[in-house]
Amino acid sequence: MKKPEPRGPVSAELIDLLTRRPGADGAAQTELLGLVTETARLTDDILTDDDLQLALFCLYELHYGGLEGVDDLWEWEPGLIAVRRLLEEPFEQALRSAALVAAGPPADGNNAAAEGKPDSDAVAEMLFALAAQDGGPSLSRYVAKKATIEQLSEFLIHKSVYQLKEADPHTWVIPRLTGRPKAALVEIQADEYGGGRQHRMHSALFARTMDGLGLDSSYGSYVDAVPAVALASVNMMSLFGLNRRLRGAITGHLAIYEMTSSRPNHLYGGGFRRHGFGAEVTEYFDEHVEADAVHEQIAGRDLAGGLAEAEPELLEDILFGATAALAIDARLTAHIVEAWQDGRSSLRTPLPAPA
Amino acid sequence: MDHETKQPGDPSSVVLCPDGPILIRGDFEIVTPSGDPVPRHRNTVALCRCGASAIKPYCDGSHKLIKFRTGVPSTVDEDS
Numbered sequence: 001m002k003k004p005e006p007r008g009p010v011s012a013e014l015i016d017l018l019t020r021r022p023g024a025d026g027a028a029q030t031e032l033l034g035l036v037t038e039t040a041r042l043t044d045d046i047l048t049d050d051d052l053q054l055a056l057f058c059l060y061e062l063h064y065g066g067l068e069g070v071d072d073l074w075e076w077e078p079g080l081i082a083v084r085r086l087l088e089e090p091f092e093q094a095l096r097s098a099a100l101v102a103a104g105p106p107a108d109g110n111n112a113a114a115e116g117k118p119d120s121d122a123v124a125e126m127l128f129a130l131a132a133q134d135g136g137p138s139l140s141r142y143v144a145k146k147a148t149i150e151q152l153s154e155f156l157i158h159k160s161v162y163q164l165k166e167a168d169p170h171t172w173v174i175p176r177l178t179g180r181p182k183a184a185l186v187e188i189q190a191d192e193y194g195g196g197r198q199h200r201m202h203s204a205l206f207a208r209t210m211d212g213l214g215l216d217s218s219y220g221s222y223v224d225a226v227p228a229v230a231l232a233s234v235n236m237m238s239l240f241g242l243n244r245r246l247r248g249a250i251t252g253h254l255a256i257y258e259m260t261s262s263r264p265n266h267l268y269g270g271g272f273r274r275h276g277f278g279a280e281v282t283e284y285f286d287e288h289v290e291a292d293a294v295h296e297q298i299a300g301r302d303l304a305g306g307l308a309e310a311e312p313e314l315l316e317d318i319l320f321g322a323t324a325a326l327a328i329d330a331r332l333t334a335h336i337v338e339a340w341q342d343g344r345s346s347l348r349t350p351l352p353a354p355a
Numbered sequence: 356m357d358h359e360t361k362q363p364g365d366p367s368s369v370v371l372c373p374d375g376p377i378l379i380r381g382d383f384e385i386v387t388p389s390g391d392p393v394p395r396h397r398n399t400v401a402l403c404r405c406g407a408s409a410i411k412p413y414c415d416g417s418h419k420l421i422k423f424r425t426g427v428p429s430t431v432d433e434d435s
Contacts (some may be wrong), residue, residue, distance in 0.1 A: 128374075187380075195397060289416075292416070294397065294399055297372045
């Protein structure tokens with residue numbers, strides 16, 4: 001993707017550094033480390049800190065498709081990994097706090113965790129119960145009933161940061177799993193990637209939905225437009241996916257995503273049909289209604305449940321990943337719905353009026 | 356390489372999901388009573404068994420909304 005516009009001193013210095021040769025300027029790297037340490041200490045809330053979330057997003061992007069004009073060698077440059085860890089530590093802490101607040105006092109389902117021997121059905125049941133509690137304002141009902149066509153575009157733009165690389169962050173964990181959870185994840189991911197048919201890849205379906213609304217469906221094209229919390233939502237997946245120790249969290253994340261998907265996608269599709277869009281645009285949503293009703297069963301029982309059976313000590317992180325996903329998405333939803341209810345754009349820079 | 360992990364003659368498996376659909380994976384065909392194939396987009400499918408799905412024969416997650424309970428294969432269900 002093209003390099004994003006900096007949102008503060010850290011992202012500015014990072015993006016500037018990335019345009020140079022890796023390792024060529026040790027002093028600049030040291031300076032960046034100092035700046036990140038200081039900024040991460042002073043931020044009010046790293047989850048909504050535009051500068052820090054963008055910096056982390058750029059660092060993670062080096063492990064995906066990369067940034068235009070940035071040397072691939074930067075990916076494993078030790079100085080940059082050090083910067084990433086400086087950002088990841090407070091980010092993970094903030095996610096754990098947000099998850100704790102969202103989860104409230106330990107639910108009775110957590111007894112299985114205390115007993116230390118969770119079985120896969122019990123884990124699936126716990127995750128389904130978490131998904132069912134999911135409260136807060138509903139983006140899907142708003143999209144179904146009220147969203148204007150401009151708001152539909154904004155909705156796609158927020159989603160595009162992840163959906164144009166849909167499934168990729170969860171793929172990182174495949175080699176970190178064995179046996180039943182691995183087979184389960186591969187089965188889900190194969191479906192996400194279209195079962196071998198490029199045009200059926202979920203990212204490709206999403207791109208066609210964007211095309212149908214006249215949006216730019218090239219990867220990363222709207223990163224500059226989305227708020228920090230939208231970046232945090234994607235950074236969370238990269239954090240969980242790229243750190244093997246968080247393999248529990250990424251499976252919990254995927255399970256809860258699948259479990260909170262079928263119904264909302266039915267409503268999203270309805271919102272686009274309400275504005276007269278046809279199958280080419282709604283196929284992405286229609287596909288998810290059916291696919292995720294399959295995936296939620298496999299992800300809850302065989303992936304997350306299977307992992308908890310194999311490594312019981314990971315159950316806590318499985319629930320953390322699930323709860324953090326719900327908490328961050330609730331914040332993003334609140335941001336979007338509040339803006340729309342006030343008659344404002346939910347983007348950092350409103351979309352230009354159609355030419 | 357271990358090619359023997361699949362059960363011999365493993366044509367398909369049917370998973371009765373607690374409070375949810377019937378998951379079918381493997382080699383099978385879904386047909387109407389007259390034998391016409393039902394459109395299918397994926398290898399493993401979830402068939403509705405609560406009756407509330409809007410995309411029957413497939414599951415769309417509606418069992419959760421109507422609080423469908425299967426009772427049979429679920430783990431512990433003291434109040435039944």
